[in-house]
Amino acid sequence: MSAVISASKMEEFISSIKNSNSPITDELENLRTPFVNRLLDENFPTTRDEYWKYIRTNKIAKSSYSFLNEEVSNTISSAFVLDEENKEIDAYKVVLKNGFNTAHDYNNLPNQSIANIKEITACFSTELADYFAKEEDNDRNVFNTLNSAYFNGGFLIELNETLDKPLHIIHEISGGDVIAQPRIIVTSKKSVEATIIHTTVSDKANNVLLNGTYEIFVAENSNISVINIQNEREGVFQVNNTQAHQEKNSTVSLHFYSLNGDWIRNNTNILVNGEGCESNLYGAYTAINKQQIDNHTVVDHRKANCESNELYKGTATDKATVTFNGKVFVRQDAQKINAFQSNNNILLSDDATINSKPELEIYADDVKCSHGSTTGQLDEEALFYLRSRGLSPESANKLLVGAFVGEVIENVKQDVVKHHIAQLFGLE
Amino acid sequence: MLSIKNLHASIEDKEIIKGLNLEVKAGEIHAIMGPNGAGKSTLSSILAGNEDYEVTKGEILFEGNDLTELDTEERAAEGLFLAFQYPVEIPGVSNMNFLRTAINEIRKYKGQEDIKAKDFLALVKEKSALVELNPDLLKRYVNEGFSGGEKKRNEIFQMAMLDPKLAILDETDSGLDIDALRIVSNGVNKLRTPNNATIVITHYQRLLDYIVPDFVHVLYDGKIVKSGPKELALELEEKGYDWIKEELATV
Ligand SMILES: Nc1ncnc2c1ncn2[C@@H]1O[C@H](COP(=O)(O)OP(=O)(O)OP(=O)(O)O)[C@@H](O)[C@H]1O
Ligand SMILES: [Mg+2]
Numbered sequence: 179m180s181a182v183i184s185a186s187k188m189e190e191f192i193s194s195i196k197n198s199n200s201p202i203t204d205e206l207e208n209l210r211t212p213f214v215n216r217l218l219d220e221n222f223p224t225t226r227d228e229y230w231k232y233i234r235t236n237k238i239a240k241s242s243y244s245f246l247n248e249e250v251s252n253t254i255s256s257a258f259v260l261d262e263e264n265k266e267i268d269a270y271k272v273v274l275k276n277g278f279n280t281a282h283d284y285n286n287l288p289n290q291s292i293a294n295i296k297e298i299t300a301c302f303s304t305e306l307a308d309y310f311a312k313e314e315d316n317d318r319n320v321f322n323t324l325n326s327a328y329f330n331g332g333f334l335i336e337l338n339e340t341l342d343k344p345l346h347i348i349h350e351i352s353g354g355d356v357i358a359q360p361r362i363i364v365t366s367k368k369s370v371e372a373t374i375i376h377t378t379v380s381d382k383a384n385n386v387l388l389n390g391t392y393e394i395f396v397a398e399n400s401n402i403s404v405i406n407i408q409n410e411r412e413g414v415f416q417v418n419n420t421q422a423h424q425e426k427n428s429t430v431s432l433h434f435y436s437l438n439g440d441w442i443r444n445n446t447n448i449l450v451n452g453e454g455c456e457s458n459l460y461g462a463y464t465a466i467n468k469q470q471i472d473n474h475t476v477v478d479h480r481k482a483n484c485e486s487n488e489l490y491k492g493t494a495t496d497k498a499t500v501t502f503n504g505k506v507f508v509r510q511d512a513q514k515i516n517a518f519q520s521n522n523n524i525l526l527s528d529d530a531t532i533n534s535k536p537e538l539e540i541y542a543d544d545v546k547c548s549h550g551s552t553t554g555q556l557d558e559e560a561l562f563y564l565r566s567r568g569l570s571p572e573s574a575n576k577l578l579v580g581a582f583v584g585e586v587i588e589n590v591k592q593d594v595v596k597h598h599i600a601q602l603f604g605l606e
Numbered sequence: 607m608l609s610i611k612n613l614h615a616s617i618e619d620k621e622i623i624k625g626l627n628l629e630v631k632a633g634e635i636h637a638i639m640g641p642n643g644a645g646k647s648t649l650s651s652i653l654a655g656n657e658d659y660e661v662t663k664g665e666i667l668f669e670g671n672d673l674t675e676l677d678t679e680e681r682a683a684e685g686l687f688l689a690f691q692y693p694v695e696i697p698g699v700s701n702m703n704f705l706r707t708a709i710n711e712i713r714k715y716k717g718q719e720d721i722k723a724k725d726f727l728a729l730v731k732e733k734s735a736l737v738e739l740n741p742d743l744l745k746r747y748v749n750e751g752f753s754g755g756e757k758k759r760n761e762i763f764q765m766a767m768l769d770p771k772l773a774i775l776d777e778t779d780s781g782l783d784i785d786a787l788r789i790v791s792n793g794v795n796k797l798r799t800p801n802n803a804t805i806v807i808t809h810y811q812r813l814l815d816y817i818v819p820d821f822v823h824v825l826y827d828g829k830i831v832k833s834g835p836k837e838l839a840l841e842l843e844e845k846g847y848d849w850i851k852e853e854l855a856t857v
Contacts, residue, residue, distance in 0.1 A: 563694045563748075564704065566654045567764060568682035568712040577707065581698025581747070 188221055191239065195328050195357055198244035202296050209310050213326035220320045229319075232501040232533045233443055233472040238415055243357035243387055245330045246276045267594045269346035269375065276351060277358030277388070278331040287345065291336035295329070295361055306334060309363050309393060313421065315476075319445050321417040325391040329361035336365050337402075341372040344405075344592065351380040351388055351414060360390045369399040375595065376418075380410045380439075391419040394430065398452065401429040405595060409602055410439030412467075418444045426452030426481070433590065435599050436463040436471050436492075446475045450512075453483045461490035462583040464603065465498030465530070472501040479512040482542075488519040491586050493579050495526035501533040504549070510541040519549040524556055524582055526575070580605035607632050607669060607803050608653075608772055614663035615652050622648045624828030625664070630772065633800040637814055637839060638807045640825035641847050646807045647691050649825070650776045654688040655681050668772070682708075683715035685771030689761035689778050691807075696748040701760070702730070704748050705767055712768065733766035737793040754781030762790050766797055773797075774805045779813040791816030811843040824850055 202210075222239040223230035270287050273280045279294050295306070311326045335345075351358060364374065378388065396402050408416060416439060422430045436442045448457045457477055465471045471494075477486045486506065494500040502521040523532045536549035556578050564574035580603050587603065590596040608630040615623040622645045630636050640646055652659045653666070655678035666673040673681060696704075710720045721729075734741055739759050749757050758778050765773050775794070779787055794804065794817050806817055814822075814836060822838040823830045824847070832838070832850055842850075 557694075557696075559694045560696045560699075562654075562656060562678065563690070563696065564699075564708075565678040566682055566688055566690075567704070567708040567768065568679050568715070569704075569708055570679050570711055573707055573711055577699045577704065578696070581696065584698045 187239070188218055191222075191242075192217065192324075192328065194242050194244040198246075199328055199330055200245075200247065200296075205306070206296060209307060210327050210329075213311065213323050214328075217320075217323050217327045220323060222320060229474060229503065232499055232531070233441070233470045238387055241355060241385060241387070243355055245278070245358075246353045246356045247278050247330075248275065248353070267344070267346075267592075267598070269344040270341070271346045271348065272333065273348045273350060274331055274358075274360050276353065276356055276386075277329070277349075277360045277390075279333070287335075287341075290338050290341070291334075293334050295332040295334050295363070306363070309334075309365060309395060312393065312423065313449060315419070315421070315445060315447060319419065321389050321443070322391055322419045322445065325359045325361060325389050325419060329359045329391065330357075331359075332361035332363075334363045334365075336367075337370045337372050337400075338367050340370050344373040344375050344595070346375045346377070349376065349378045349388060349390070351378060351386050351410070352382040353386065354384040356383070356386045358386065358388045358390075362390070363393045363395075364402070365395040366397045366400045366402060368397045370397065371401045373403045373405065373592065373595075375405045375407065377407045378410050378414070378416070380414045383411060384413045385415075386413065387415045387417070389417040389419075392421070394420070394422040396422060396424045396428040396430050398425045399427050400425075403431040403433070403591065405433040405590060405599075406435065406444075407599065407602070408434065408436040408439065408442050410442075412438075412440050414439050415441040416443070418442075418446075420444070421447045422449065422457075424448065424450045424452055424455045424457065427454040428452065429456040429458070431458035431460065431589070434461040434463075434473060435587070435602065436461070436465075437602060438466070439469065441470050443470075443472045444474065446473070448475075448477045448486070450477065450479050450481060450484050450486070453481045455481070455484045457484070457486040458589070459486075459488040459490070459504075460586050460589050461492070461502075462586040462599075462603065463490075463492030463500060464579060464583070465492065465494045465500045467496050467498060469498045470501075471498070473503070474501075475504045477504075477506045477517065479506070479508045479515045479517065482511065482513045482515070484512070485516040486518070489586055489589070490521045491523070491583050493524040493526050493582070494530035494532050497527075497529045499531040499533070502551070503533075503535045503537070505537045505539065506547065506549070508538075508540040508542045508545050508547065512542050513544040515542065515545040515547070517545065517547040519547075521551045522582075523553040524579065525553055526556070526579075576604045579603070609667040610664070612664035613652075613661065613666060615648065615659050615661045617648070617659050621662070622659070622828055623652065626825075626829050628823065628830060630803050630805060632771075632803055634821065635798070635804045635806065635817060635819045637819035637822045637836075638805060638825050638830075639809065639822060639839065639842055644825045645828045646825050647776055650688050650691075650774045650807065653681075653686065653774060654678060679711065680715070682768070682770075683712045685802075687765050687768055687770035687773045689758070689765055689773065689775045691776040691780075693749050693757040693761055695750045695752070697750045699748050701744045701746060701748050705730070705764065708764075708768065729767060734763055736766050736796060737763045738789045739763045755783060755786050758782055759786060759790060762793050766793060769797070771802050772805070773802070774807070776807045777809065778806070779808050779810060787813065788816060811839045814839045826850065826854070
């Protein structure tokens with residue numbers, strides 16, 4: 179299963195990355211060393227690797243990336259999540275520029291602890307080592323290792339109490355042949371509610387790899403939502419490695435809204451370590467041109483009496499490729515699990531490709547699991563109806579696609595954020 | 607306004623329309639009646655530009671232009687409207703968003719600017735009142751979960767919003783209760799001007815008490831086999847279609 183070892187290739191790939199990284203503390207150095215070593219034995223996956231069959235990494239492997247720590251302008255170029263009046267939504271804002279931390283607003287979070295991941299001191303109540311790369315990815319993905327070995331910025335955020343408005347993490351991406359590797363760890367105290375939004379601005383990017391790793395630790399009775407809005411321009415490769423760890427009676431909802439850009443790979447893992455948990459995964463995507471959008475999810479039920487819901491919907495047109503691979507594990511002790519998984523796609527052109535593979539691995543006997551996957555076309559009768567009222571085929575298409583993915587977007591709790599995403603998908 | 611000459615059309619190589627002629631002038635109301643399966647809905651679909659049907663012979667002129675050269679949406683923009691016999695449900699697409707898009711696309715076709723939000727709302731208010739459409743229905747998705755009668759009312763509401771030159775109402779009366787029939791018919795009558803025309807397809811003379819036609823046509827086996835004044839509808843109601851079939855057989 180592991181790819182042919184070609185250490186020289188990987189060494190070459192990381193040489194410029196290594197050189198452009200800024201110095202870090204000894205503690206961090208210790209944390210990342212195993213990953214640096216391991217990385218040398220790994221290689222980028224090829225289409226021969228089962229979990230990377232449908233998304234090509236050769237362009238990334240061949241690139242010579244380095245970190246780019248430019249001075250950050252004081253004003254942010256544009257607003258990123260807009261409300262109905264086109265004003266930026268009210269949120270706590272954190273800005274990362276090419277993966278590096280910026281001073282922008284990030285200490286304004288009331289009653290919460292937030293620290294630059296590269297400057298964590300002993301006095302910070304959370305031990306980074308307890309959380310950093312706590313568990314392996316199910317398929318030991320090399321991008322995650324790459325981030326652990328050479329992350330260049332990020333935060334450790336300790337949520338001490340419920341956030342009264344969303345925390346908006348903005349990833350500003352620019353430059354050519356740049357790699358950005360933010361590492362964000364979020365931990366929560368008991369009974370905390372919070373919403374985190376990730377958006378990306380990439381107006382001046384040319385062959386940039388944004389490889390972020392986001393670890394979320396949801397404590398007992400807490401409820402954390404993470405909404406990823408992946409709306410890049412061409413020339414951006416994005417890998418999102420999200421791992422959520424749930425303790426008992428907690429809820430986590432991870433959302434992925436993917437449009438535009440060249441290449442998006444989401445490795446999403448939810449590890450359910452407590453009873454009475456609810457885990458939600460939502461994804462909506464519209465892939466165009468030669469875009470590749472690949473969602474890989476794992477929900478790992480390790481404890482009894484939990485529920486997971488997974489709903490991914492989207493379209494592929496032109497020569498785009500869309501992939502969904504959703505795995506649900508129900509471990510032997512995890513009785514009374516309800517796990518639902520559904521992936522629905524619309525194929526809008528003959529040259530587009532859709533791969534959908536829901537997988538269940540069940541080792542317990544008292545579980546209710548269902549999975550379904552459909553790939554179809556737009557409803558011809560509905561298209562004709564809309565056109566008979568004067569809508570061009572393009573507009574009619576857009577309305578119907580919007581309606582299709584709307585079912586996913588509906589699950590965003592904040593109306594303003596929902597409205598913003600709906601607009602991105604041409605729904606409103 | 608509309609001139610159909612010797613129209614032949616088929617679907618999957620099966621001929622359904624077999625030499626049909628029809629002339630509709632501005633200001634007129636035409637009723638088309640005929641037995642099930644005669645080709646009435648097929649004719650409306652062809653007029654609206656449904657590409658499932660192939661026109662094999664004959665011509666259709668709309669305002670002097672060859673209609674078959676136009677795409678469905680261009681026909682709508684030129685002023686043709688079809689109220690469907692079976693309006694489709696479109697979950698997830700809101701009625702209001704759909705209608706605003708329709709109006710703006712038609713305006714774009716005509717080189718006009720988008721309708722102002724305020725004007726659009728005023729228009730919705732006026733036209734929904736005209737057909738006594740419950741405004742709550744407008745907030746819902748297109749026809750989704752509408753009752754049969756509500757769907758039909760929504761068709762006429764859309765017609766009122768788009769203000770077409772030629773409207774074809776395919777069995778709009780079926781599924782309407784007695785009050786709704788009167789309300790919808792009233793709506794249609796109020797929308798009537800010397801410059802537009804209406805074709806009503808129906809099985810029942812009852813509708814024609816409200817929407818009084820200038821001509822009644824019998825469509826049978828893909829052709830219009832008999833035309834007459836509004837009294838023809840009464841005769842059909844009384845005697846059915848057998849006598850027409852017999853008449854045809856003796857020719
Ligand atoms: N896809 C198709 N393939 C084969 N035959 C078809 C197809 N669509 C319609 N037809 C046939 O065409 C004929 C005309 O149908 P149409 O719906 O136009 O009748 P109608 O006059 O509107 O009838 P009704 O009064 O029942 O509404 C019918 O015999 C029908 O079965
Ligand atoms: Mg019919």
